[in-house]
Amino acid sequence: MRIPILKLHNYLLISIQMDLDDQTAIQFQEDLLRKIHESGATGVVIDLTSVDIIDSFIAKVLGEVVSMSSLMGAKVVLTGIQPAVAMTLIDLGIHLQDVPTALDLEQGLIKLRQELED
Amino acid sequence: MDFQSCVTITKEWDIVGARQLGRDIAKKIGFGTVDQARIATAISELARNIYLYAGTGKICFETMDNLNSKGLRIIAIDNGPGIQDLTQVMTDGFSTSGGLGAGLPGVRRLMDEFDVHSQEGEGTEINVVKWLR
Numbered sequence: 001m002r003i004p005i006l007k008l009h010n011y012l013l014i015s016i017q018m019d020l021d022d023q024t025a026i027q028f029q030e031d032l033l034r035k036i037h038e039s040g041a042t043g044v045v046i047d048l049t050s051v052d053i054i055d056s057f058i059a060k061v062l063g064e065v066v067s068m069s070s071l072m073g074a075k076v077v078l079t080g081i082q083p084a085v086a087m088t089l090i091d092l093g094i095h096l097q098d099v100p101t102a103l104d105l106e107q108g109l110i111k112l113r114q115e116l117e118d
Numbered sequence: 119m120d121f122q123s124c125v126t127i128t129k130e131w132d133i134v135g136a137r138q139l140g141r142d143i144a145k146k147i148g149f150g151t152v153d154q155a156r157i158a159t160a161i162s163e164l165a166r167n168i169y170l171y172a173g174t175g176k177i178c179f180e181t182m183d184n185l186n187s188k189g190l191r192i193i194a195i196d197n198g199p200g201i202q203d204l205t206q207v208m209t210d211g212f213s214t215s216g217g218l219g220a221g222l223p224g225v226r227r228l229m230d231e232f233d234v235h236s237q238e239g240e241g242t243e244i245n246v247v248k249w250l251r
Contacts, residue, residue: 021134022166053137053155055162056220084155091156092163092224093210 003028005035011043011112012036012074013105017050025061032065036074043112044069047105049080059094066099075115077101079108124178125165127196133165136177143179144190148250156228157190157248163221164194164244170215172198172241182247189230189249197241204234 001024006013012035018024032044046062048054054062066076077100081089089096100115102108123143125136140161144154161177168175175196182189206212208226213219222244226232231247 019134019138022130052151053141053158053162055137055159055166056218056224057162057166059220060218082155084152087152088155088159088228091227092159092220093227094218094220094224 001027002031005032007035007039007041010039010041011045011109012039012041013045013047015047015050015105019053020051020058022057025058029061029065029068033068033072036069036072041074042116044074044076045079045105045108045112046076047079047108048085049082049104051085052082054081054085054089056092056094059089059092059096063096063099075100075112077108077111079103079105122178122180124176126174126176127165127168128174130169133162133169136165137161140177140179140190140192143181144248147181147188147190149190149248153248153250157192160225160228160246160248161192163225164192164246167221168194168196168198172196175241187249189247191245191247192229193246194244195241200238200240200242201234201236202238204236 003014003016069076079102102111125132125139137158141154141158144157165177178193180191182191201207207222210223211219225246229246230249233245236242
């Protein structure tokens with residue numbers, strides 16, 4: 001399974017709408033980096049509104065994708081993390097402290113625009 | 119014990135299958151969305167440990183319905199190499215697989231009861247319970 005990556009001006013938009021298995025997560029990591037390279041995108045929003053579980057592996061992949069994209073010069077914001085997912089992540093001991101987040105897609109785009117204009 | 123079903127873990131996709139079944143059972147028992155997420159996440163961690171360290175094993179579910187409490191028991195069983203140092207694997211941040219090291223200590227925090235038995239060379243059995251509040 002592949003997660004679709006949409007391009008909008010110089011942003012990439014991703015809405016994850018499936019129960020992520022490890023292979024799909026790793027494939028997504030590769031696909032996103034390739035797409036950043038091809039498109040020259042400077043900002044990425046990964047929307048997690050429809051994701052109802054993030055375990056330690058998926059959290060690791062998401063954290064890594066933020067760092068990897070940053071190495072390539074693209075800023076990533078994670079949006080729409082559900083209350084239950086946020087509570088579970090903290091119970092797990094995963095704080096994702098260096099990962100930029102926003103409430104929803106709209107706030108995520110605002111955050112990207114602010115950070116990229118600075 | 120009222121009901122028991124098991125999911126065999128042999129391939130990576132079984133991790134997703136196990137947590138989906140676990141979530142469905144948790145929902146039927148009456149757990150809310152947050153506890154459903156906790157239970158599904160705990161199952162995911164337990165199933166991934168089986169897949170990564172033992173190769174194959176199974177995750178079993180038992181709904182518990184006593185006079186005054188309802189709950190879900192999850193048992194993860196494998197015949198893998200066993201855990202050498204239990205204190206080490208229960209420490210946050212310890213991992214031999216390049217993971218975050220959040221697995222077992224995380225599962226203990228997500229669930230209400232946590233019990234692990236492991237014999238080197240014979241396998242591991244992890245027994246966890248979440249009670250309905």
